[in-house]
Amino acid sequence: MYHHSGSVARQAAGSGAGLLDPVASDSESIVFQRCTWCGTAMYHRLLCPVCQGSDLRTERSEGVGTVRHATIVHRNTPAARNVSLVELAEGFVVRGRVMGPLIGIHSGDRVRLSTAKDPVRGEPVFQLVDEPYRAWT
Ligand SMILES: [Zn+2]
Numbered sequence: 001m002y003h004h005s006g007s008v009a010r011q012a013a014g015s016g017a018g019l020l021d022p023v024a025s026d027s028e029s030i031v032f033q034r035c036t037w038c039g040t041a042m043y044h045r046l047l048c049p050v051c052q053g054s055d056l057r058t059e060r061s062e063g064v065g066t067v068r069h070a071t072i073v074h075r076n077t078p079a080a081r082n083v084s085l086v087e088l089a090e091g092f093v094v095r096g097r098v099m100g101p102l103i104g105i106h107s108g109d110r111v112r113l114s115t116a117k118d119p120v121r122g123e124p125v126f127q128l129v130d131e132p133y134r135a136w137t
Contacts, residue, residue: 030061030116030124032092041092063113064089065126067098070105086111086126096124104128 033056034041035048047054065088074080082105084098098105099114111126118125 028113028116029063030088030094030113031058032061032088032090033057034059034090041088041090043092043094059090061088061090061092061113063116064129065094065111065113067105067107067109067111068093069107070098070109072102084111084126086124094124096126097121098126098128100128 030043032041032043033045035051035053036055036057037053038048038051040048040050041059042049042056045056048056065086067084068087069085071083072080073083080102082098082100082102083095084105085093085095086098087093097118098109098111105128110129112129113124114127115125117123
């Protein structure tokens with residue numbers, strides 16, 4: 001008696017399945033490329049650094065990562081600022097800034113994306129993830 005509604009719902013869902021999500025214009029997340037051949041994640045590359053494949057698909061990062069290298073830059077800026085390399089959970093590395101005290105940012109610190117594009121420099125900005133304890137301090 002009521003089975004007709006189910007087929008209508010399936011048709012509607014199927015018609016939208018081929019559409020790509022609009023990944024640009026979202027400033028609160030980082031998009032990256034993943035090689036469809038070997039699965040390597042990369043940021044702002046045209047070719048896969050591992051297999052040189054050019055068949056890359058765009059994915060959206062969760063925005064959670066770990067500081068791999070942190071430096072303090074004094075040049076060309078009125079105030080010293082932090083420049084860090086952050087390895088995201090998906091396996092790619094971005095250059096950006098971590099908010100917080102400059103001396104309080106170290107390799108291994110866990111960070112979370114705050115803004116994908118700093119309005120001044122267009123760099124991703126991260127914030128330290130507050131942890132209730134530190135295992136090795
Ligand atoms: Zn590859």
